[in-house]
Amino acid sequence: MDMSLADKRALVCGASRGIGRAAAVALAGLGARVTLVARDSEALEAAVADLPGDRQEHAGVVADLGEPESVDRLVEAVRARGPVHVLVNNSGGPPGGPALAAEAGQFSAAFRQHLLASHALVRQFVPDMRREGYGRIIQIISTSVREPIPGLGVSNTIRGAMAGWSKTLAGELGGQGITVNNVLPGFTATERLDYFFKMQAEKSGRSTEDVESLALQRIPAGRFARPEEVGAAIGFLASPAAAYINGINLPVDGGLMRSI
Ligand SMILES: NC(=O)c1ccc[n+]([C@@H]2O[C@H](COP(=O)([O-])OP(=O)(O)OC[C@H]3O[C@@H](n4cnc5c(N)ncnc54)[C@H](OP(=O)(O)O)[C@@H]3O)[C@@H](O)[C@H]2O)c1
Numbered sequence: 001m002d003m004s005l006a007d008k009r010a011l012v013c014g015a016s017r018g019i020g021r022a023a024a025v026a027l028a029g030l031g032a033r034v035t036l037v038a039r040d041s042e043a044l045e046a047a048v049a050d051l052p053g054d055r056q057e058h059a060g061v062v063a064d065l066g067e068p069e070s071v072d073r074l075v076e077a078v079r080a081r082g083p084v085h086v087l088v089n090n091s092g093g094p095p096g097g098p099a100l101a102a103e104a105g106q107f108s109a110a111f112r113q114h115l116l117a118s119h120a121l122v123r124q125f126v127p128d129m130r131r132e133g134y135g136r137i138i139q140i141i142s143t144s145v146r147e148p149i150p151g152l153g154v155s156n157t158i159r160g161a162m163a164g165w166s167k168t169l170a171g172e173l174g175g176q177g178i179t180v181n182n183v184l185p186g187f188t189a190t191e192r193l194d195y196f197f198k199m200q201a202e203k204s205g206r207s208t209e210d211v212e213s214l215a216l217q218r219i220p221a222g223r224f225a226r227p228e229e230v231g232a233a234i235g236f237l238a239s240p241a242a243a244y245i246n247g248i249n250l251p252v253d254g255g256l257m258r259s260i
Contacts, residue, residue: 018190022231099153135178170247186253221254
């Protein structure tokens, strides 16, 4: 099975911690030269320094995916390093709360940070992928694409938009050596999960520990995912071995989702 990304370059957004960082580690482990993106430069540099392989082959670029000018500067910085073969679109999840309580501006901010930033990167780097005859575009979204999560109104809405956009691109690019897929993490032990449990505890009046243990009871695997387990799925989808997998939503959720 060909899992080698030895001659490939990858761009991983939201990569200073959590799932994005684990994706960067997985891709570097398969031999890719990886550029990591986040807002906090110190955390970003620490993540770059931890990557497997030659440190000089990897880089960090500070950018805010919610700011179009920042995304433009990111593109320039990445372009200067050479073509991109693997693009991982990932960012921090939108703030929680019921859909009904959300202001219009919260939807547009999340749309800008998630969908418009991803779209700008795809438009910039698809020509590289076409020329190189190799492209992997992977979105990190959520199981909420299939089963919306109560209390995450804006997030549920934006994930649905991402999934529709991604599936459309899969049809448009599939004949050109480029695949477009989504990874749907379930409960994964990161800062985002801590935030989610705290928010649910405040809303329900339960302790954070109770909220966590109720969540665990819903997961057939009986535990939360480790970020590396989601990173491994991203590494596989990015590899030559996954060339015929296109347009899918891959849950990495320990069996959490009840739908088929
Ligand atoms: N963890 C879970 O259980 C879970 C489940 C389902 C879906 N998800 C989704 O999967 C994605 C990744 O989750 P995670 O748990 O790894 O999140 P996380 O621990 O909060 O990490 C988010 C990463 O994105 C970066 N980031 C956030 N906002 C950014 C921005 N505006 N511009 C550039 N980078 C930004 C963060 O770095 P900086 O803050 O330095 O920018 C960080 O590196 C999120 O969309 C999350 O909602 C997570």
